[in-house]
Amino acid sequence: MSASNSKRGSYFLITPMALVFAIFLVIPLLTIVVVSFWDYDEYRILPDFILENYSYLLGSSVTWQIYLNTFKYAALTWAFTLGIGFTVAYFLAFHVRSLTWQIILFMVCTIPFWTSNIIRMISWIPFLGRNGLLNQALMGAGIIHEPLEFLLFSDFAVVLADVHLYTLFMVVPIFNSMMRIDRSLIEAARDNGASAWSTLRHVILPLSKPGIAIGSIFVITVVMGDFITVRLMSGGQSASVGLQISNEIGLLQYPAAAASAVVLLITVLLIVTALLRLVDIRKEL
Amino acid sequence: MTTDKTKLKSILPSKDVTRRGFLKGAAATAGVAIGSGAITGFPTIWAQNIKNVTLRQFGTGVSNINAVADKVKEDLGFTLQMTALDSDAVAQRAVTQPNSFDIADIEYWICKKVFPAGTLQPMDTTKIKNYDKISPLFITGKLTPESKIAQGTAPNTVGFVEGPDSTEFASAPTQWMTLIPTIYNADTLGIRPDLINRPVNSWADLLSSDFKGKASILNIPAIGIMDAAMVSEAMGEITYGDKGNMTKDEIDQTIALMIKAKRDGQFRAFWKSFDESVNLMSSGEVVIQSMWSPAVAAVRSKGIECKYQPLKEGYRAWGGGIGLAKHLSGLELEAAYEYINWYLSGWVGAYLNRQGYYSAAPETAKKFMTADEWGYWMEGKPAQSDILSPEGKVMEKAGAVRDGGSYEERMGHVACWNSVMDENKHMVRKWNEFIAA
Numbered sequence: 081m082s083a084s085n086s087k088r089g090s091y092f093l094i095t096p097m098a099l100v101f102a103i104f105l106v107i108p109l110l111t112i113v114v115v116s117f118w119d120y121d122e123y124r125i126l127p128d129f130i131l132e133n134y135s136y137l138l139g140s141s142v143t144w145q146i147y148l149n150t151f152k153y154a155a156l157t158w159a160f161t162l163g164i165g166f167t168v169a170y171f172l173a174f175h176v177r178s179l180t181w182q183i184i185l186f187m188v189c190t191i192p193f194w195t196s197n198i199i200r201m202i203s204w205i206p207f208l209g210r211n212g213l214l215n216q217a218l219m220g221a222g223i224i225h226e227p228l229e230f231l232l233f234s235d236f237a238v239v240l241a242d243v244h245l246y247t248l249f250m251v252v253p254i255f256n257s258m259m260r261i262d263r264s265l266i267e268a269a270r271d272n273g274a275s276a277w278s279t280l281r282h283v284i285l286p287l288s289k290p291g292i293a294i295g296s297i298f299v300i301t302v303v304m305g306d307f308i309t310v311r312l313m314s315g316g317q318s319a320s321v322g323l324q325i326s327n328e329i330g331l332l333q334y335p336a337a338a339a340s341a342v343v344l345l346i347t348v349l350l351i352v353t354a355l356l357r358l359v360d361i362r363k364e365l
Numbered sequence: 366m367t368t369d370k371t372k373l374k375s376i377l378p379s380k381d382v383t384r385r386g387f388l389k390g391a392a393a394t395a396g397v398a399i400g401s402g403a404i405t406g407f408p409t410i411w412a413q414n415i416k417n418v419t420l421r422q423f424g425t426g427v428s429n430i431n432a433v434a435d436k437v438k439e440d441l442g443f444t445l446q447m448t449a450l451d452s453d454a455v456a457q458r459a460v461t462q463p464n465s466f467d468i469a470d471i472e473y474w475i476c477k478k479v480f481p482a483g484t485l486q487p488m489d490t491t492k493i494k495n496y497d498k499i500s501p502l503f504i505t506g507k508l509t510p511e512s513k514i515a516q517g518t519a520p521n522t523v524g525f526v527e528g529p530d531s532t533e534f535a536s537a538p539t540q541w542m543t544l545i546p547t548i549y550n551a552d553t554l555g556i557r558p559d560l561i562n563r564p565v566n567s568w569a570d571l572l573s574s575d576f577k578g579k580a581s582i583l584n585i586p587a588i589g590i591m592d593a594a595m596v597s598e599a600m601g602e603i604t605y606g607d608k609g610n611m612t613k614d615e616i617d618q619t620i621a622l623m624i625k626a627k628r629d630g631q632f633r634a635f636w637k638s639f640d641e642s643v644n645l646m647s648s649g650e651v652v653i654q655s656m657w658s659p660a661v662a663a664v665r666s667k668g669i670e671c672k673y674q675p676l677k678e679g680y681r682a683w684g685g686g687i688g689l690a691k692h693l694s695g696l697e698l699e700a701a702y703e704y705i706n707w708y709l710s711g712w713v714g715a716y717l718n719r720q721g722y723y724s725a726a727p728e729t730a731k732k733f734m735t736a737d738e739w740g741y742w743m744e745g746k747p748a749q750s751d752i753l754s755p756e757g758k759v760m761e762k763a764g765a766v767r768d769g770g771s772y773e774e775r776m777g778h779v780a781c782w783n784s785v786m787d788e789n790k791h792m793v794r795k796w797n798e799f800i801a802a
Contacts, residue, residue, distance in 0.1 A: 122789055123460045123482040142798045149801070211649050229578060232650070233634045315634025315645075316584045317627070319801035327800075330453035331586065331793055332460060332478070 116338035125334050133339035150320045154303040157242040161299050165250025173258035201241045208232040233315030241313045250295035257291025293359035297352055304348050415443050418700045423448035424470025428548045443700050469688045473520040474783040480543050481532045485688040487541035492702050495709040498726040503546040504538050508777050517609025517782035520684045544686025545705050546725035548717050551680030551775040555656030559670040568678050569599035572626050581654035584635035586796040588783050591681050592655045593619050599678045609784035613791050620795040624802040658721040673768040679780030718742050719755045745771030
């Protein structure tokens, strides 16, 4: 009796969350999947069942190019944010001794987030431009004689802005993982004669893995879906999957956009699944 | 109600009485009027109610200006809310959120996409007082009886429908208009004469190796493809049957040419919004690009040289107009007609002319401009004194001449209009290839 009561009780408790998920996640997702099989013309979407959206999407060399480009941005951003994020987290967790200073410095990391993403991104443009501050400084110092063109409206600019925008997403979970590492393990490693480097490699790195995985999921999913950074920083000359979807929506090609969104979703889910296979993320929760 | 309204209308259009003055008077003397039986009570209701009317207008940034909304409040008494969006967002909103607006300020090429969706209602031209003052470009497609109708979605081809409930475009003028034209212009390339040391006179110059890595084109497919077509034709690479309605093959060839130029590093960036084009040009990242005339003015107002260069192949033109939402009826519909009539009565026209665009009813706009302003903007004459922007800033010094000359010279040399092609879907896909290349 009491067992079935508690069972009913737990069903009751999960209902609100299940409803929220159903209304705001499952139903919209299903709609997107359904619409991705519809037909469209200039101003209408036509209920139908066609595979043309997918066959064009998967058969077009543009798609492969765009995915390749998006993966390139995601991989580069991931590598740089991981490198910087890990270093910053390591410094905060192991070099800063007092909790107060840890908190203060951690807050310092969040200062850039006091202004909007877009503003922080756009502010790179006058800095990196042909007649921008950086080029002027380099030319003034006599290091270069011609302005460096690759600084702005290039893949370099896109990755730079992405790294700038998303490194904190790496810092936070890695720092969180590192703070949970039992300090006696590090002492033990040192007592056993491990160098700082091998302590890092054999103790800290494995124990930070869940944080790294969570940070990676944040960064990769955000960069995979990003469109505004790519548009602004590449000067509109590069494409990403997100940008393609945004263009399709702008041109009222909802079914095509839905098909792209479904393919992107599947791709990102595969990446996340792969990451979760490498690391047991439950340890973190 | 209806008869009262007609009565009101019949006494309104005396030219010397401003509408606002009339409304004030009507409100004040309403009691007397009712008593006398001269006007059967209606103006009171109308005059009071119209103040409560709010019309929501949206459209592209070029003409959705708060100054217009303020003047509407002053002259007509009701509230006009303006929302400025980019061209794509305008089309999207007009089709997918028909109840979110009352007046759509849209471009004619977008009209071709949007009107058949049935979210707008045709307008009765018999209720448009200045209908006969509208430039013939929008009625017949010809500026003068001798001129040729340009390629592309010329406004006259999507300007009329068969009947009040029709969404089929009519081939000749009817009583039912889709959009009341408000604003239009002839576009060409913008250049930085201070950074270019040779004359530019052809669309082909956009892909000239002299400007390698310093050129830009706009990334709105329906407009960008037209610029690309002007360039390809000027280079002698492609001959089009109709640039405004290309075949698949013509589209493929055009895009192939653009992809090649992009891979060779011709372009510095692409722009999509007004401010992007201004920034590209004023920062010197780009020295030649497709541009809009107020963007040229914006660059110049920063004290940077910028020229809206006339080209020998002619202009690529566009036009915009206001359309009424399907759901408008009753008092709000009346207010919307009042607004349209006011729009064509000159004040806005003069405002737009001073921005470098053209008024749909040039004659009425003339009354609101000084002879010097009219001479500079419309007749291509040198300015006698400083030319001011609508906000009162000095735009041009005395002696300046408008790029491209007079109204007839510019609008008479339109090679094509922005358009939507039959092969639109294919074109957009190819355009995406260009962007991804």
